[in-house]
Amino acid sequence: xxxxxxxxxxxxxxxxxxxxxxxxxxxxxxxxxxxxxxxxxxxxxxxxxxxxxxxxxxxxxxxxxxxxxxxxxxxxxxxxxxxxxxxxxxxxxxxxxxxxxxxxxxxxxxxxxxxxxxxxxxxxxxxxxxxxxxxxxxxxxxxxxxxxxxxxxxxxxxxxxxxxxxxxxxxxxxxxxxxxxxxxxxxxxxxxxxxxxxxxxxxxxxxxxxxxxxxxxxxxxxxxxxxxxxxxxxxxxxxxxxxxxxxxxxxxxxxxxxxxxxxxxxxxxxxxxxxxxxxxxxxxxxxxxxxxxxxxxxxxxxxxxxxxxxxxxxxxxxxxxxxxxxxxxxxxxxxxxxxxxxxxxxxxx
Numbered sequence: 001x002x003x004x005x006x007x008x009x010x011x012x013x014x015x016x017x018x019x020x021x022x023x024x025x026x027x028x029x030x031x032x033x034x035x036x037x038x039x040x041x042x043x044x045x046x047x048x049x050x051x052x053x054x055x056x057x058x059x060x061x062x063x064x065x066x067x068x069x070x071x072x073x074x075x076x077x078x079x080x081x082x083x084x085x086x087x088x089x090x091x092x093x094x095x096x097x098x099x100x101x102x103x104x105x106x107x108x109x110x111x112x113x114x115x116x117x118x119x120x121x122x123x124x125x126x127x128x129x130x131x132x133x134x135x136x137x138x139x140x141x142x143x144x145x146x147x148x149x150x151x152x153x154x155x156x157x158x159x160x161x162x163x164x165x166x167x168x169x170x171x172x173x174x175x176x177x178x179x180x181x182x183x184x185x186x187x188x189x190x191x192x193x194x195x196x197x198x199x200x201x202x203x204x205x206x207x208x209x210x211x212x213x214x215x216x217x218x219x220x221x222x223x224x225x226x227x228x229x230x231x232x233x234x235x236x237x238x239x240x241x242x243x244x245x246x247x248x249x250x251x252x253x254x255x256x257x258x259x260x261x262x263x264x265x266x267x268x269x270x271x272x273x274x275x276x277x278x279x280x281x282x283x284x285x286x287x288x289x290x291x292x293x294x295x296x297x298x299x300x301x302x303x304x305x306x307x308x309x310x311x312x313x314x315x316x317x318x319x320x321x322x323x324x325x326x327x328x329x330x331x332x333x334x335x336x337x338x339x340x341x342x343x344x345x346x347x348x349x
Contacts, residue, residue, distance in 0.1 A: 007291065009276050023064065026268065028075050028076075028298070028302055029056045029074050030056070030058070030075060030076040030287075031065050032066070032288075033062045034163070034203040035080045035165045035221045035285050036059055036080075036098060036099060036221075036285040037203070038221075038223040040221070041057065042313075043055075043305075043316060046117055046316065060161070061161035061202060062080050062163055062164035064161065065288070066079055068242075069288045069289075076302055077288040078285065079095075079285070080284075082095055082155050082284075083286075084269035085265055088288075092302060093288050093289065093290055094288070094340065095267075095335055096265075096287055097284040097287075099284070099285060099321065099323060099325065100284045100324065100325070101282070101285065101323065102249070102250040102281060103172075103282070104220065104222050104233070104245045105147030105232065106210050106219065106231065107210070107214065107231050107233060108214055108215065108216045109149070110152075114230075115232060116234070117149065117231075118242050119236070120233055121173070121176025121236065121272075121280065122176060122177050123139050124217065127194075128180075129179070130193055132154065133151060134151055136149045150215075154194075154196065156192065156196065156217060156218070158192050158198075158218065159199065159205070159214065161189040161202065162189050163189070165220065166187070166223035166284075168271065170184065170187060171283075172281045175272045196209055198213065198216070203224045205227055206218045206219065207220050207227075211228055211230055217220075219281075222246075223320045226321070234245075236280075238278065239274065245277075245279050246279075247323070250321065251323050252277035253270075256270075256278070259332065265286075266329075268284065280346060290340075291340050293347055296347050299340060303337055303347065303348050
């Protein structure tokens, strides 16, 4: 009996002495942007297989991610609209980009397949303003003289939650349309002017609305268009070329980004980038993390996960048509992590 008790006690002591990484397998929680959810979920799944550390990420939108990290109800937050330096300082946060991706207009128009419909920026803005309300409008027909477009009302699908995808999309519309910039503007949430409109929560919600409603148009991160098999449009870029959204055109736009000149928090805009191959609606997605950490071991585990994503997650990201961050940016990010402390001691490396 004593021998059995000793074995049990010994096992308990070994478990108690085990590294935090092995003893706590479901302790890391994040929430925020739905834009990167497809790649975050794959990264988390693979990392759990390798390390036994479970990363829980809730796809609740950038607004929710910002609110939860500020309230310290999650270990890290996700956003596609980067916080401004003064907001980061006010809340004691650092912010760093993880991947870049394309936002694509998606449609449900009878007889029109993926990539067949051509649009330019001003026409797209006019559609989302409600100024162009039917698919056979002359402005659309002029860009698609050979297409058979129905005399059908256009239904605009948009996000109902505070959304970084909305921020990227409306930032693009504000760049290419002075009227949109003046009357609507750019942000996580805007007052959608089109009278015939419907809302959805998250990228998945908008994808679902477009898929269900005949004659609709919406905007989602490209992976959602692929996963839901929803036709996307071809867009005219800054160079005057009609391009399709894919990894090559997203990479072409991302290649023009000079991250060394980004302000604190890496808040760099990537919409309407130059280049003949560039997809015009591209953005980065960001992680927000508190500088002052109560649990040094847990904080380091969070950063170890993202360090692993940078080093080993590139191929998974590319398969989902996200663009990994360049090595020089990763070095800048990891240098930024040295600001994270527990007490007065740095958490990283």
